[in-house]
Amino acid sequence: MSGGPIDAEAVLCGLKDFQRDTARWVYERMFDPDDPASRFLVADEVGLGKTHVAKGVVAQVIDHLSRHGDERHDIVYVCSNRAIARQNLRKLVPAGIEPLESVDRLTMLPLTELSAGSEAGAAINLLAITPGTSLKFGRSTGYFKERVLAYAFLRELWGAGAFSAPRARWIFWSGVDEGSGDRRLRERGRDYRRRIRGQIQDFADALASVDAGRARDGRPGIREAFDSLVEGLAWKREFPAHLTSVRSELIADVRLAMATVGIAKLQPDLVILDEFQRFNDLLRPDPTNWAADLAHRLFEHVDRETDRKTRTLLLSATPYRMYTTADEVDGDHYADFLATCEFLMHDPARVERLEGQLAGLRGALVSPNVAEAGPEWCAAVEHELRRVMVRTERLAATPDRDGMLREVPAATRLAPVDVDGYVRIADLAERVGHHDPTEYWKSSPYLLNFMESYKLKEKLRRAIEVDGLAPTDGSWTGPGLLSWADIEAYRAIDPENARLRWLLDDLASHHAFELLWIPPSRPYYRAGSRYEEPGARDLTKRLLFSGWAVVPKVVSSLVSYAAERAAFPDARHRYTADYGQRGGRRLEFRMDGRRPGAMTAFLLLWPSPTLAEVGDPRRRTAGTDRPSAETVLDAIRRDLDERLRPVVDGAPADGPVDQRWYWAAPLLLDAREYPEIAVEWFQWDSAIAAWAGDERADGFTRHAELAWKVIVDELEEDERLGRPPEDLAAVLAEVALGAPAVCALRSVASVTGLSVDHEAVVEAAARISWGFRAYVNSPEVTGVLDQSERSGSAELAYWRRVARHGVAGNLQALLDEHLHVLRDWLGFTTFDTEEQRVDAAGRFAERLHDALDVRTASFQVDVPQEDEAGGVSFAGPRMRSRFAAAFGNQRMEEGGEQRVEAVSNAFNSPFWPFVLTSTSVGQEGLDFHLWCHAVVHWNLPGNPVDLEQREGRVHRYKGHAVRRNIAQRYADEGPVVDGDLWEALFARAAGDLPTAATEMQPYWVFAEGDARILRFAPFPPYSREAALLPRLRRSLAAYRLAFGQPRQEELVEFLGRALDPEQLQVLVERLRIDLSPPRAEPLRCANGEESSDER
Structure with missing residues (x-):
């Protein structure tokens, strides 16, 4: 594309100070006139915004090239998969730059006319590719x-x-x-x-x-x-x-x-390799490896006119194996580290010098006079490496260097039935010649039912179905075996596993099974609901890591089953009953003959600007004391009484009460107060599409037509409204405060800065409300609402329960908080134009709708069944996983596959699932921090770095723990009446920090409160894992001293034996390799203030 010049300083001003320091140092090194580094690594700790740093580098490179007369700038972004690329591209490029959407692989580049630029403006060609589709072809035929x-x-x-x-x-x-x-x-x-x-x-x-x-x-x-x-x-x-x-x-x-041919068309000025450790084989030149050869044509391109080399920017928190033990066969830290340095330095002499410096440092570490010799060698290594790499860590942001981490005791209870289950599976394993299954059993119950693709399972299945193997007691029921009859009847299932029992107890203690969303960090009023009880108030989602593939399946299935049982305590239906029989689809657009029969469902989905204005709790709670929900509702009711008078004027004063007023009154109010949006909305195809998407049906269309007739006063004589209900204003007050569509309308408006009657805001709120409809239509959510929203002996209509639950759960505060962090997550760092605000509104709606409407996945469960002849076969019923999910691709309950992106998006919302289980250690490039600050180590990694990597998934920019602490610290601050409350709270927190602090605080680390990054390790006392955990904790400190060293494990063990913990910590402080970038000079930013580089 062609465009105007990039304002590099404006982009840099949009970064936090430590990110800006890194971006400026990278640029200085890349274009140093005497000793340029054409290849540079940003290895910032996970979650610190390497993509934003890259954005600053991109802006400076484009600015530099433009000032030196270049009219064409080619940038190639290489990422391991399209999901991460989609997440990061918007954050990566400055405003005004768009990628070549039609090209996502090098093979298609011959069809593309790359812009050459002119005197009128530079051409910026940004191409995003993945190695698997552009470099490593294998035997794939492509699309x-x-x-x-x-x-x-x-x-x-x-x-x-x-x-x-x-x-x-x-x-x-x-x-x-x-x-x-x-x-x-x-x-x-x-x-x-x-x-x-x-x-x-x-x-x-x-x-x-x-x-x-x-x-x-x-x-x-x-x-x-x-x-x-x-x-x-x-x-x-x-x-x-x-x-x-x-x-x-x-x-x-x-x-x-x-x-x-495609690569030959490019003139790459900058190549960005994101999370390159996933394809680091491409860094090593190999004439027999076509993929590496193609990659090096990018890295080693030289501009024929200027003789300028391509600059390559590498991004990764784990660019090489950060720490390896002797028994790890798939990599070695030292060899990995040197290979990375060889690529970056591109100079054997420099690499040899670095090896000598590292050897000197190792000698100093094991010598008695380490305090004297160590610092000099440490400084030499830092100087050599900082030429080609930098790394910022968050630990330095707190005085005790704990980075807000807290290890929480997780006491487990071993029950006799657990042991009985072990005895049964161990007996079967022994009889088929398999090794002791203790490690499996410690991590998962019901192994025979849930295991897939394990050798033990394959042997057992063959022996049972072919050879007639049976348990010693001859029974296929009892401990160690899941009873499908109990599942069908919603009877209690014993966890039969100490860790799973702990997790279920932990969730129950926080009332997790009774909540439909994580409580907001900063509620606007006191509702006196379950969401405000002590356990629930502290609830955050759980991210669970295990080393066994069976664990995500077991945890997701059995925890979700426990949630269903809590939702249906008096279930009259069976587990395998269909959707409707289980109580789903309460908000359907049914027809009564030829007339719409569910206009109250329509009311919940209508984003009424009038109700949004009248029911805004921020206007009712602007003081320092949080009022009660009753006080807020009463004020809204009085306001609505006044506004409804001209609307109901002329309505019959006697006769039967006409319930239609509940849904008609908001439409009539909008027709009076916002006539343009109210009248035109129902005539826009885009409006109906925004609401229902691909689900538009005749029933919904007929309901929309009736709404339009009410607005334009075209009801037939026999359709005229009768006597209004006496509680009309009181009921509409609940809708104004808690209905999903109205809350979404206010949130989208406040975070984007657009008005509540802006077409894009109304469309976004309508789309979000349709997602809420899918959420509250699911049977499990319906069950929770049935339990929580009853009024005495008479049950409320379902649509009223939904609105009341929105009031009880402070839904407005929740959506305001979520859209604020969603804005950052989607890369909308600034709103310079209305176009950006409109785009953001649409993206908010898409993400939130998809999170609410994520389809339920299910897992097959193998259940042994005897036939009449005495033979045994495995039936394969399926168990749902809605409340808890597994990270990966699972089959949907309704068919298809649940993509990784969909699960990630749902977990990063405040709604179900509340538990996510994964076998992956790193999950590089993916965020899980928006509503989670608790990591459960179901199994321990053998490596301290992997432990950090797991916890780094939830310790990121404006994470849940940080927001909860800021809300606690500024609890007395009244909500912002207009605009984004959380933007104001973060600005207040940043302004209160001492001048020496970096902007790591308050955005990544804010310890002035009770919330912490929680580390759970639910292991029995005296177990192998319980003994390993203290060793891993000690290694976390010592491994930083083993950076760049061979045989790291030996060095760490030596230091652990030779020094007590305090001495070791002092040594780490003095001799840890610090690769943070030099502090940069302040910038003069657009607001007239200097950037905070020197704070």
Whole structure:
């Protein structure tokens, strides 16, 4: 794209001071006139905003190139997967830069006309790719458009004769619809051939290189392989299985040539490698590795006109194995570290000098006079490394260097039934010749039911189904085996596992099964509800890590089952009953004959600007004391009484009470006070689409039509409204304060700075409300509402329970808080234009709707069943996981797959799931901190760095613990009447910090309160894990001294034996390798104040 110059200083002013220091140091090193570092690593600790640092670097590089006369700037962003790329791209690029949306892989770049720029403005070509689709092809045939381009290149190079055989084109369209594949290939191919004719020689050269590689491997050239494949397909009606791999290999190699042509079109000024440790094999030049060769064509590009090298920026909190033990076979810290340094320094002499300095430091560490010799060697290593890398850590932000971390005792209870379950599974394991299953059993109950793809499970299943193996007691019920009859009847299931029992007790102690969302950190009023009870008030989500693949399945299924039992204490339906029988879909747009019969459901979804204005709790609670919900509702009711008088004037004073007033009155109020939005809304296709999305049905449309008729006063005579209910104002006060649509309208308006009647705000609120409808329509949520919102013996209508629950749970405060952190998470650091605000409103709606409407995943449970002949087979019923989720791709209850992004988005909302379980240690690049500051170590890693990495997932920018502390510290501050409350609270906290503090505080670390990053390790006393945990804690301090050293474990053990904890901590403070960047000079920012670099 082309555009105006980038204001680099404005971008830098948008960063926090330590991020700005890093960005400026990276730029200075990259363009140092005497000793430039063309490759630089930012290794900031997880969660400190490396992507924002990269944004500052991008802005400075573009500014530098523009000032030196360059009219074209090519930037290539390489990330391990598209999900992380989508999350990070908006944060990465300065305003006004858009990626090449039509190109997400190098193979398609030959079709793209890259902008060259002109005197009118520089051209910025930003390309985002993944190694798996652009560099590492393996035997993948890519998607259809790639195969069309491959066909077009070969057709131009070889001529039409090569494709005259009947099945020649089939190679490229196989897998596409039989009836249209060939036609689509030829039509699109003609267009592609026209666009690539100037690049045929480049492609021929690339193909020749590929052929040379094939010849070295003893394989035929591309043309020979193609002709042979065409011959093998002659007269075939179906693609032969034995030729599929031949086809895949052929197309993959053609894609390789296409990628080579694509790279040749680029003139990369800056290459960004995000979380590059996932593809660090590309850093090492290897003439036999095509992927590495392609990558180095990017890294080693030199501009022909200026002789300027490409700059490469690497981002990773774990750029190499930070710490390894002797028994780890898949990597070594020292070798990994040196390989990274070799790539960065690109100079063997410098690497050799660094090795000597590290050896000197190691010698000092193990010598008696370490205090004298150590600092000099430490300074030498820091100086050498800071030329090519920097690392900022959050630990230094608190005086005791704990970074807000607290280890919480997690006492576990071993029950006799747990042991009985072990005896049964151990007996079965022994009888099939498998090793002792103790480690499995400590982590998971019901192993036979939940295990998948374990050798033990495969042996047992074969022995049971084929050989007739049975438990010693002959029974397929009892300890160690899940009773499906008990599940079906919603009977209590014993956890049969000490850790799972602890987790269930922990959740129950915080009333988690009784809540539909995490309580807001800063409620606006006192509701006296379950959300404000001591246990619930402290609730945060639980992120659980395990080393066993069975654990996410067990925890998600059985914890979600416990939540369902709590929701249905008197269940009359069976577990496998359908959605409706379990109580779901209470807010349906049903028809009574030809008339809409659920307009009160419509009321909950209508984002009424009038009710948003009248019911704003921030206007009613602006003092320092939080009033009660009753006080706020009473003030809203009095206001509504006044506003309703002209609306109900003329209505019948006698006759039956007309319940339709509940939904009609807000529409009539909006018709009076916001006529433009009220009247036009129902005539916009975009409005209906924003509401219902793809779910628009006739019932909803008829309800919307009736709403419009009320607004424009076109009701038929027999449809006229009757006598208004006496409690009309009181009921609407509850809707104004707690209905999802109205709360969403206020939140979107306050965080974006747009008005409540702005079209984009109303559309966003409507879309969010549709997500809420899906949430409260789910059976489990319906059950919770049924338990919590009853009025004496007479039950309230469901729509009123939803509104009342919104009041009870301070829904307005919750959404205000969530949208504030969602704004940062989505990369909207500033709102310079109305277009950005409108875009943000739409993105808020998309994320929140999708989090609320995430579909329920389920897991298969293997249940042994005896048949009449005495044989045993495994039935495969499924268990739902809604309250607790597993991180990964699971089958949905209604089919399809639940994508990783959907689970991450839902967990990063304040709504269910409240528990997320994963087997991954790092989860690099993914955030889980928005509503979680508790990590449960179901199993311990063998490595102290992995322990930190796990906890770093929830210790990030404006995390839940930080917000709770800020809310506690400024509890007496009245809410901001207009605008974003949380922006004001963070600004107040930042302003109160001492001048020497960095902006790590209050955004990452704020310890003035009770909330902490919670570390749970639920291990029995005297267990192996209980003994390992103190060792890991000690290693956390010592491993920083082992940075860059071989045989780290030996050095850490030596230091642990030689020094007591206090001595070790002093040594760490003095000799820890500090790679933080130099402090930069202050900037003069747009607000007239100096940036806080020197605070």
